[in-house]
Amino acid sequence: MSRMHVVVTGLGTAVRGLGNPGELLGDRRPGGVPADPVERLTGRGLRYKDRATKLAMVAGEEALAAAGLIGADGAPTVPGESVGTVVSTNFGNVDTVCETVATIARDTYLGTSPMLLPATSSNVVASWLAITHGLRGANLTLCNGRTSGLDAVNWARLLVGSGRVERVLVVGVEPDNPAVRHLAPEQDEFFDGAAALVLESAASAAARGVRPLAELGPYARRAEHTRAVADVREREPRAVGLWCVPEHPEGIRAPGASLGPGPVGGVRDLSELLGPSSGALGVLQCVAGTAWLAGAAPDGADDVVLASAGTGDTGRDDAAAALILTPARSA
Amino acid sequence: MTGEVVVTGIGAVTCHGGGTDTLWRAMTAARIRRPDEPADPLAVMDLPRINLVPDPDLRAARATRFAVAAAREALADAGLTGLSEAAVVLGSCMGEPGPNERERGGDRWTAPFRLASATATRLGLAGVAHDVGNACSAGGYALGMAYDMVRAGEADVVLAGGSDAYSRVALGCFNRLGAVDPDRCRPFETDRSGTVFAEGAGILVVESAAHAAARGATAPLTLAGSGWSCDAGHVTAPHADGEQIVRAMREAVGPAGGATAIGCVIPHGTGTRLGDEVESQALHRVFGERTPDVPLYSLKALLGHAGGASAALGAVAGALILRDGHVPRNVPLREQDPGCDVWLPQRAPVPLPRDRRRVLVNAYGFGGSNSSLVLEGAAA
Numbered sequence: 232m233s234r235m236h237v238v239v240t241g242l243g244t245a246v247r248g249l250g251n252p253g254e255l256l257g258d259r260r261p262g263g264v265p266a267d268p269v270e271r272l273t274g275r276g277l278r279y280k281d282r283a284t285k286l287a288m289v290a291g292e293e294a295l296a297a298a299g300l301i302g303a304d305g306a307p308t309v310p311g312e313s314v315g316t317v318v319s320t321n322f323g324n325v326d327t328v329c330e331t332v333a334t335i336a337r338d339t340y341l342g343t344s345p346m347l348l349p350a351t352s353s354n355v356v357a358s359w360l361a362i363t364h365g366l367r368g369a370n371l372t373l374c375n376g377r378t379s380g381l382d383a384v385n386w387a388r389l390l391v392g393s394g395r396v397e398r399v400l401v402v403g404v405e406p407d408n409p410a411v412r413h414l415a416p417e418q419d420e421f422f423d424g425a426a427a428l429v430l431e432s433a434a435s436a437a438a439r440g441v442r443p444l445a446e447l448g449p450y451a452r453r454a455e456h457t458r459a460v461a462d463v464r465e466r467e468p469r470a471v472g473l474w475c476v477p478e479h480p481e482g483i484r485a486p487g488a489s490l491g492p493g494p495v496g497g498v499r500d501l502s503e504l505l506g507p508s509s510g511a512l513g514v515l516q517c518v519a520g521t522a523w524l525a526g527a528a529p530d531g532a533d534d535v536v537l538a539s540a541g542t543g544d545t546g547r548d549d550a551a552a553a554l555i556l557t558p559a560r561s562a
Numbered sequence: 563m564t565g566e567v568v569v570t571g572i573g574a575v576t577c578h579g580g581g582t583d584t585l586w587r588a589m590t591a592a593r594i595r596r597p598d599e600p601a602d603p604l605a606v607m608d609l610p611r612i613n614l615v616p617d618p619d620l621r622a623a624r625a626t627r628f629a630v631a632a633a634r635e636a637l638a639d640a641g642l643t644g645l646s647e648a649a650v651v652l653g654s655c656m657g658e659p660g661p662n663e664r665e666r667g668g669d670r671w672t673a674p675f676r677l678a679s680a681t682a683t684r685l686g687l688a689g690v691a692h693d694v695g696n697a698c699s700a701g702g703y704a705l706g707m708a709y710d711m712v713r714a715g716e717a718d719v720v721l722a723g724g725s726d727a728y729s730r731v732a733l734g735c736f737n738r739l740g741a742v743d744p745d746r747c748r749p750f751e752t753d754r755s756g757t758v759f760a761e762g763a764g765i766l767v768v769e770s771a772a773h774a775a776a777r778g779a780t781a782p783l784t785l786a787g788s789g790w791s792c793d794a795g796h797v798t799a800p801h802a803d804g805e806q807i808v809r810a811m812r813e814a815v816g817p818a819g820g821a822t823a824i825g826c827v828i829p830h831g832t833g834t835r836l837g838d839e840v841e842s843q844a845l846h847r848v849f850g851e852r853t854p855d856v857p858l859y860s861l862k863a864l865l866g867h868a869g870g871a872s873a874a875l876g877a878v879a880g881a882l883i884l885r886d887g888h889v890p891r892n893v894p895l896r897e898q899d900p901g902c903d904v905w906l907p908q909r910a911p912v913p914l915p916r917d918r919r920r921v922l923v924n925a926y927g928f929g930g931s932n933s934s935l936v937l938e939g940a941a942a
Contacts, residue, residue: 311794316792321675322673328674328731335730336604339607340607340734340735340738343738345738348738351735352655352797353656353696354700354927354928355797355929357696357929357931358792358929358931362794362796362797362929362930364794366792366794367791367809368790368792369792370931371694371696371703373694373695374694375679375691375692375693376679382690382692386707389710392714393710395710395813414672452690454688549682549683
């Protein structure tokens with residue numbers, strides 16, 4: 232495994248009612264009828280982009296700007312070839328695909344719009360992120376079920392460690408629409424939003440003069456949640472200050488001894504707060520965890536953040552993943 | 563990241579049938595295969611043309627079925643039939659479209675991208691399962707991910723490749739875009755007018771050299787390089803300057819001199835007018851004066867365009883070429899497009915020189931998603 236230190240340098244969110252990433256740490260569910268985050272988008276061509284793409288564009292732009300990787304015009308401040316894109320989504324363009332199935336059945340293929348057809352492609356979200364900001368590095372779309380978000384964050388680390396790119400925009404996104412609701416009729420709540428973070432090597436951040444917000448620690452993906460958590464804790468035994476738990480965490484218990492004294496920042500169930508967030512969850516957890524390390528953690532504390540997604544064979548998932556975020560070291 | 567990455571097993575399912583032996587026989591026969599018309603009453607379109615795998619059950623979860631069959635063959639080829647732990651990384655354009663497109667849509671939907679976990683479950687494999695949704699370059703990305711995972715020490719054995727099956731949505735979309743050739747898949751021909759989709763799966767056992775050696779695997783192939791890039795230009799069309807596909811190829815072949823060791827290219831070439839021209843010009847930039855001496859094997863002329871499986875099938879075909887030591891002649895061209903000035907051997911197989919036992923496989927997808935990889939044969 233590469234020993235390269237990979238750090239978080241930018242955060243972004245596109246969640247109705249959420250003003251900034253730090254609000255993911257609050258106990259209050261976004262209420263009222265707040266503005267739809269996609270209203271922040273302007274320009275041509277929006278009519279032909281699906282909701283997942285628009286949500287991802289909002290969160291992605293915020294993260295890139297926060298990291299100083301794009302200017303006011305949205306263009307990259309570093310060579311586009313040095314920036315990769317990793318998107319995690321399980322239901323991203325399912326609305327377009329479902330609509331196309333129904334349209335072809337009803338009106339034959341002539342009823343479809345050529346302008347919408349590119350959105351039937353599984354990588355449409357990652358494609359538009361790259362096109363919008365000129366990101367010419369590796370461009371990867373993962374659809375790994377509930378571990379997908381944490382898998383995506385780890386893949387960003389691998390892309391940097393392998394030398395494929397110097398920085399990566401990671402976006403986790405899931406839309407709420409009738410097609411997605413059709414996929415999961417047993418659910419009564421659905422997440423509708425996106426979370427994004429920028430990862431890069433500590434050396435790259437230092438060279439750009441950007442302050443790291445957090446550092447990536449160990450990651451593991453296992454059939455059992457307990458094993459995934461135990462694996463990362465074995466490699467990073469510092470006390471856990473915040474634990475972001477999987478969806479439907481009932482029955483999930485990290486090994487008590489490996490967590491240390493109860494997390495001072497508590498246990499966060501973001502799916503309880505925002506709705507089951509599927510492929511976006513792991514990225515949301517890392518955004519929340521980074522916000523905690525960068526602002527809410529007790530002064531002088533050396534606690535880490537544990538994120539785990541997917542319940543593995545304890546629940547209804549085929550796997551579980553765990554990842555630790557640590558405080559950023561001083562340059 | 564360090565460590566040699568080898569390929570110890572290959573498996574394939576194509577429109578010519580199951581098995582790599584079947585594929586090699588088709589490659590060496592180089593016969594023209596006319597597309598099929600799916601027995602789907604809802605496929606009401608001008609050109610319902612696709613090269614189907616000879617399996618009549620269109621209502622089945624075909625992409626998973628193809629992936630499992632190809633994976634079983636690859637594991638047997640690698641001598642890993644008793645394996646219980648391995649990573650599975652699968653690329654696909656449409657995932658598993660069958661259940662969602664059986665009828666008119668809307669009765670019951672399932673998440674389409676569960677190919678990797680479904681394949682791992684069917685094979686009884688514990689380990690990481692990644693579903694890669696990188697459109698038509700997905701299989702190339704999956705193999706590149708396997709390469710990275712082994713080099714990073716995250717896995718010793720990875721089943722990697724791609725699978726795609728008949729999708730009314732994909733076929734309808736390409737009809738609507740006017741991107742289906744009414745005849746057959748004819749990359750690099752003068753009057754080509756689009757592509758013809760195909761079903762299929764290609765799976766490779768990607769392994770750390772140390773792991774392969776420890777279990778006595780002999781004469782493996784090496785996965786010698788992988789390059790990825792993104793045009794970041796247009797959501798469907800390749801960028802006309804080819805800059806990013808050149809970059810992916812150069813990354814895969816390696817630093818100075820890497821291109822001189824390439825003995826064969828399996829191009830992305832799908833039969834679209836712009837795509838074939840841009841790739842031909844990009845090959846000239848990578849190979850320079852050597853370009854007329856580098857044989858291309860146009861796999862899609864034989865199989866059609868298998869979407870997210872196409873790069874994986876390209877890698878399987880590359881492995882077969884390296885094992886045999888010859889590049890088969892291509893499916894005959896009626897007339898080669900002068901705008902695609904590349905060498906497509908027509909008359910006889912071309913032997914791979916001893917110092918050029920490397921095959922470059924290209925795959926490009928919507929969104930300008932580009933991947934290239936290099937397979938290297940064992941010393942002759």
